Amino acid sequence: MTQRQSVQAFHAHAASMTAVVTTGVGDFDRLVMSEVPKPAAGPGEVLVQVLAAGVNNTDINTRLGWYSSTVSTATNESSDGIDGLGAGRTDGGWNGATPFPLIQGTDCCGRVVAVGTGGDEAVVGARVLIRSCMPLGDGADSHETEWLGSDRDGAFAQFTVVRARDVFPVESTWSDAELATIPCAYGTAENMVSRAGITVGTRVLVPGASGGVGSAVVQLAKRRGAYVIGIASAAKRDRVLEIGADEVLERGTDPVVQLGAQSVDVVIDNVAGSGFGSMLALLRHGGVYVTSGAIAGPIVELDLRTLYLGDLRLIGCTAWDEHVFADVVSYVERGEIRPLLERTYPMSDIVTAQRDFLEKRHVGNVVLIPPTLSN
Numbered sequence: 001m002t003q004r005q006s007v008q009a010f011h012a013h014a015a016s017m018t019a020v021v022t023t024g025v026g027d028f029d030r031l032v033m034s035e036v037p038k039p040a041a042g043p044g045e046v047l048v049q050v051l052a053a054g055v056n057n058t059d060i061n062t063r064l065g066w067y068s069s070t071v072s073t074a075t076n077e078s079s080d081g082i083d084g085l086g087a088g089r090t091d092g093g094w095n096g097a098t099p100f101p102l103i104q105g106t107d108c109c110g111r112v113v114a115v116g117t118g119g120d121e122a123v124v125g126a127r128v129l130i131r132s133c134m135p136l137g138d139g140a141d142s143h144e145t146e147w148l149g150s151d152r153d154g155a156f157a158q159f160t161v162v163r164a165r166d167v168f169p170v171e172s173t174w175s176d177a178e179l180a181t182i183p184c185a186y187g188t189a190e191n192m193v194s195r196a197g198i199t200v201g202t203r204v205l206v207p208g209a210s211g212g213v214g215s216a217v218v219q220l221a222k223r224r225g226a227y228v229i230g231i232a233s234a235a236k237r238d239r240v241l242e243i244g245a246d247e248v249l250e251r252g253t254d255p256v257v258q259l260g261a262q263s264v265d266v267v268i269d270n271v272a273g274s275g276f277g278s279m280l281a282l283l284r285h286g287g288v289y290v291t292s293g294a295i296a297g298p299i300v301e302l303d304l305r306t307l308y309l310g311d312l313r314l315i316g317c318t319a320w321d322e323h324v325f326a327d328v329v330s331y332v333e334r335g336e337i338r339p340l341l342e343r344t345y346p347m348s349d350i351v352t353a354q355r356d357f358l359e360k361r362h363v364g365n366v367v368l369i370p371p372t373l374s375n
Helices: 003-013 059-066 084-088 183-196 210-223 235-244 255-259 273-281 304-309 324-333 345-361
Strands: 016-022 030-037 045-055 107-115 127-130 133-135 145-147 160-162 165-169 202-205 226-230 247-250 266-267 283-291 314-317 343-346 366-367
Touching: 030 345, 045 127, 045 183, 045 266, 045 345, 059 255, 059 345, 107 183, 133 183, 165 324, 183 210, 183 266, 183 283, 183 314, 183 324, 202 210, 210 226, 226 235, 235 247, 247 255, 255 273, 273 283, 273 304, 343 345, 345 366
Parallel strands: 202 226, 202 266, 226 247, 266 283, 283 314, 343 366
Antiparallel strands: 016 030, 045 107, 045 160, 045 366, 107 127, 127 165, 133 145
């Protein structure tokens, strides 16, 4: 029996599937391996067999309720004293309350196995990437979105259902696990690189250059011809240079001393925290600061004079512009970027995978592999 026949047989007869269910805001004990009903595709939807699912900060932050305005700590500090942290929280998700119990998993490489009534059967069998940030409504570049694995069931399961418009067939020699490193990190990075207007010769500073989004920014900015300066630990310096950075500053040193004030055009910063002021000091007049995260802490100190006297632009990025994910898939297919896969884990080892992820010893991403289908 071929792989496709095996999947179709499972789809035809199985009523349930294995999934990691997040039962609510809290620590790792909220991640429960379960047998749950297998979803079915409705009109305008497709059923996707999950082949590999990436791990990222979004999954962890959602479980911790980190997006709540009551949280002021760094991502890797927010799991300390989690019982008190999560008590009574109702606004800790991307769009307010997270709909627990929830199957998380923002990054998905999969294969379409069925379409809803009236759907295009031609997509059945295609290997696809699922767009993590899903626009709502019919308007292009809508800022009303929902996120796979945070607002609706995601990829920490054998199957998931999404709207047909959010699956993107991909022709690539990369493995399923390599492809699963792409959606959230590279979509987020490309959205920031695009909005910042990076082009040939732009001097770009990337704090956290060894992380999933940071390493994607390095590659995507270099693809546009930028001069890229990364910030990373000494242990990761060589890896960041290998993926295209022109310079790497050691994390913990003063970047203003290293580079000089007003020495870069763009800062793409998902670190934030106490280093925020230095990032603005590095920007030339008319420079651009872009962010979609705050790993080192969301509460920062801003001297408004730095902002207005420097004619700086601050850009926050969450909703992806419509062209972004199709562009990322095209870069994969043309070999213009490369995957940074650190390690794979069985989905049953999700706690170990997330613990290892939070230690930040890797460059790029880690990926979960769901249980093999049985007939």
